[in-house]
Amino acid sequence: MDQQMAVNGYIAHAPGYVHNDGPKLITSRFVHDDSFTLARYEATGGYEGLRAALETTPATVHDEVRAATLLGRGGAGFPAGVKWGFLPPGKHPYYLVVNGDESEPGTYKDRLLMERDPHQLIEGCLIACYALGLQQCFLYVRGEMAVAQERIAAALNEAYEAGYVGRDICGSDFSVDIVMAWGAGAYIVGEETALIESLEGRRGMPRLKPPYFPAAVGLYGQPTIVNNVETLANLPWMMVNGAEAYCRYGSESSPGTRMFAVSGHLRRPGVYEVEHGVTTFQELIYGDNFCQGIRDGHELKMFIPGGGSAPWFFAEHLDLPLEARPVGAAGSMLGSGAIVIMDDTTDAVKAAWRVVKFFARESCGKCTPCREGTTWLEQILRRILDGDGRPSDIDLLLDMGDNISPGPYPVAAHNGQEAVPFPPRQTTICPLGPSAVAPVVSTVRRFRHEYEAKITRRDPIPIEVAVAGASQ
Amino acid sequence: MTLSPANEALAAEIISWFPRPRSALIPLLHLAQEQDGYLTDDAMRRVGGLVGATPAEVKGTAGFYEMFRFEPVGTYLVNVCTNISCLLWGGEELLEHACESLEVEVGGTTDDGMFTVEEAECVAACTEAPCLQVNYRYRGRVTPDDFDRLIEDLRAGRTGIAGHGVLARVRQSIPAERLAGVVPPEQAREAPVWLDRNDVEVAS
Numbered sequence: 082m083d084q085q086m087a088v089n090g091y092i093a094h095a096p097g098y099v100h101n102d103g104p105k106l107i108t109s110r111f112v113h114d115d116s117f118t119l120a121r122y123e124a125t126g127g128y129e130g131l132r133a134a135l136e137t138t139p140a141t142v143h144d145e146v147r148a149a150t151l152l153g154r155g156g157a158g159f160p161a162g163v164k165w166g167f168l169p170p171g172k173h174p175y176y177l178v179v180n181g182d183e184s185e186p187g188t189y190k191d192r193l194l195m196e197r198d199p200h201q202l203i204e205g206c207l208i209a210c211y212a213l214g215l216q217q218c219f220l221y222v223r224g225e226m227a228v229a230q231e232r233i234a235a236a237l238n239e240a241y242e243a244g245y246v247g248r249d250i251c252g253s254d255f256s257v258d259i260v261m262a263w264g265a266g267a268y269i270v271g272e273e274t275a276l277i278e279s280l281e282g283r284r285g286m287p288r289l290k291p292p293y294f295p296a297a298v299g300l301y302g303q304p305t306i307v308n309n310v311e312t313l314a315n316l317p318w319m320m321v322n323g324a325e326a327y328c329r330y331g332s333e334s335s336p337g338t339r340m341f342a343v344s345g346h347l348r349r350p351g352v353y354e355v356e357h358g359v360t361t362f363q364e365l366i367y368g369d370n371f372c373q374g375i376r377d378g379h380e381l382k383m384f385i386p387g388g389g390s391a392p393w394f395f396a397e398h399l400d401l402p403l404e405a406r407p408v409g410a411a412g413s414m415l416g417s418g419a420i421v422i423m424d425d426t427t428d429a430v431k432a433a434w435r436v437v438k439f440f441a442r443e444s445c446g447k448c449t450p451c452r453e454g455t456t457w458l459e460q461i462l463r464r465i466l467d468g469d470g471r472p473s474d475i476d477l478l479l480d481m482g483d484n485i486s487p488g489p490y491p492v493a494a495h496n497g498q499e500a501v502p503f504p505p506r507q508t509t510i511c512p513l514g515p516s517a518v519a520p521v522v523s524t525v526r527r528f529r530h531e532y533e534a535k536i537t538r539r540d541p542i543p544i545e546v547a548v549a550g551a552s553q
Numbered sequence: 554m555t556l557s558p559a560n561e562a563l564a565a566e567i568i569s570w571f572p573r574p575r576s577a578l579i580p581l582l583h584l585a586q587e588q589d590g591y592l593t594d595d596a597m598r599r600v601g602g603l604v605g606a607t608p609a610e611v612k613g614t615a616g617f618y619e620m621f622r623f624e625p626v627g628t629y630l631v632n633v634c635t636n637i638s639c640l641l642w643g644g645e646e647l648l649e650h651a652c653e654s655l656e657v658e659v660g661g662t663t664d665d666g667m668f669t670v671e672e673a674e675c676v677a678a679c680t681e682a683p684c685l686q687v688n689y690r691y692r693g694r695v696t697p698d699d700f701d702r703l704i705e706d707l708r709a710g711r712t713g714i715a716g717h718g719v720l721a722r723v724r725q726s727i728p729a730e731r732l733a734g735v736v737p738p739e740q741a742r743e744a745p746v747w748l749d750r751n752d753v754e755v756a757s
Binding site: 096097138139140171173174176183184185186187188189191192211214216217219223224225226227228230231233234235237238241242244246247248253254255256257258260261262263264265266267268279280281282283284285286300301302303342343344345346350351352385389419421423427431432435436439442443445 | 570571572573575576577578579580582583604606613614615617618619620621632635636637638640641674675676677678679680681682686688689690691693719720721722723724725726727728730731732733734735736737738740742743744745746747748750751753
């Protein structure tokens with residue numbers, strides 16, 4: 082490690098990242114304070130994955146990614162190799178759009194990957210472009226991430242200069258440009274069709290579906306692959322070491338490693354690279370190698386297992402592995418690798434309100450159930466918190482939720498009520514609206530008494546005052 | 554003020570990298586905001602002219618994105634996160650402290666034009682709660698004392714943080730001889746040459 086040793090696993094030049102024991106497939110360079118430079122990248126195996134890819138055929142590279150069952154790391158968890166297979170043959174040009182618009186509450190791993198190891202991401206983009214015949218790549222970075230933009234711009238400049246990007250890459254017949262684009266503050270742009278709209282210079286509003294996949298109709302109406310930063314960052318290691326080696330980590334259905342940002346009331350909150358599918362929430366939250374448990378003197382009350390859009394979990398879910406299927410069956414999602422831990426001091430209604438407020442603010446306004454519904458949810462929760470709640474408000478909240486996401490909403494089991502598995506249904510084009518329902522349904526089912534306590538706490542108005550007021 | 558000659562040149566370069574000029578709209582608006590600290594009507598009109606969008610389309614698009622400002626803000630835009638992870642570690646209290654200490658309301662600018670304080674949504678530094686950004690540069694685990702020191706440092710010009718509008722201090726540039734070439738969607742294209750390697754493999 083350069084210059085300074087890690088303090089309790091934290092590294093001064095990469096705040097939040099915890100360098101612990103365990104396989105490091107995508108964060109291996111984070112310990113170096115100059116990890117974002119080409120010199121460091123080349124000295125630590127950089128661009129060898131690209132060279133390995135160039136020595137084989139594009140189809141072989143695609144097969145390798147398929148064999149590794151590389152699951153998309155953006156939130157939906159769709160296998161990248163399968164998504165790649167949706168490109169309609171012969172409809173060139175194809176484009177690659179990199180989704181670096183990381184904004185889901187609780188999530189940050191793409192930012193670290195962009196800031197700390199931009200060349201790894203660039204190499205991943207190149208491997209994808211080579212495998213699929215993608216002829217131009219647009220790397221879209223969230224607007225608020227000035228450092229990530231700076232590091233990617235600098236890395237691209239170095240890579241162009243060194244012949245890794247642009248014309249005749251590494252002296253071969255493979256040529257592709259990577260152009261950095263960046264946003265300007267809109268969570269919804271993380272939705273892939275909204276991202277494409279933004280990249281076309283428009284308001285970032287999700288497109289009507291079908292077509293469901295930009296692989297069919299994407300940027301400028303052409304077949305487009307939209308991949309998350311972390312997904313692509315896995316490719317260099319995979320090309321050097323092979324799918325078989327990749328599958329030695331993690332579980333059979335979720336191979337490799339994954340980055341998790343674990344925040345909230347913890348002894349050692351941090352961003353960890355974790356073996357996918359085998360590590361449990363229990364190990365991650367309480368393990369000495371990871372977060373080391375809840376802060377002193379307190380106990381776990383609830384946690385969000387997969388970012389602000391995920392229904393909430395409780396102590397009985399700790400033994401679940403960090404794997405999409407069991408988490409989905411239990412009523413939530415693994416989402417974007419963001420776990421938020423709340424201890425016994427947390428006001429469930431207030432926490433739910435804050436997440437809902439986020440979705441109300443970020444709704445793009447295209448679909449009425451979301452535009453109106455998220456705002457209503459926020460206002461009702463706020464009046465409950467302000468002591469102005471009405472006894473009918475709990476049912477009103479659930480009814481509003483039902484208008485955005487009809488039918489039983491995904492939620493954890495409680496008190497004899499069974500879990501409703503993920504995902505929710507929606508009356509909207511994209512999942513933003515339904516996401517706002519998650520904290521509401523999760524907390525109402527579990528902590529209805531907290532809502533009721535806030536509502537009945539209102540002092541009743543004496544009848545004579547009410548009558549006098551009415552007659553004025 | 555419209556775009557400076559240097560920014561006109563940069564704008565032309567950025568536009569040349571995209572298959573359609575309109576794709577450069579957001580990057581060019583950032584350029585204009587970097588130049589003036591906010592988006593002036595003149596700059597928006599000019600950017601629209603460059604990318605083939607009407608002034609209404611430019612403003613309609615810019616207005617969708619929170620980072621674009623149509624009026625001046627403080628030299629330093631202080632965004633305090635109060636979203637869930639920061640809420641748990643006192644983000645609301647930090648925002649309150651920021652407003653009290655700078656004597657502004659949320660969204661307000663100090664009389665000297667130095668600071669604007671806003672409530673931010675999650676900025677992806679959740680383990681470093683409560684966190685804030687000054688002109689989109691991070692500060693984590695911020696105590697009220699840390700905040701006051703930061704303000705002192707900013708006033709004294711000790712942070713190296715540039716004025717509002719500046720994001721990355723390094724720009725992408727592509728040497729002409731290295732450019733693979735933009736790929737417009739209109740041209741019905743053959744598969745790129747390197748995909749021929751698949752056929753060779755099948756044939757052999």
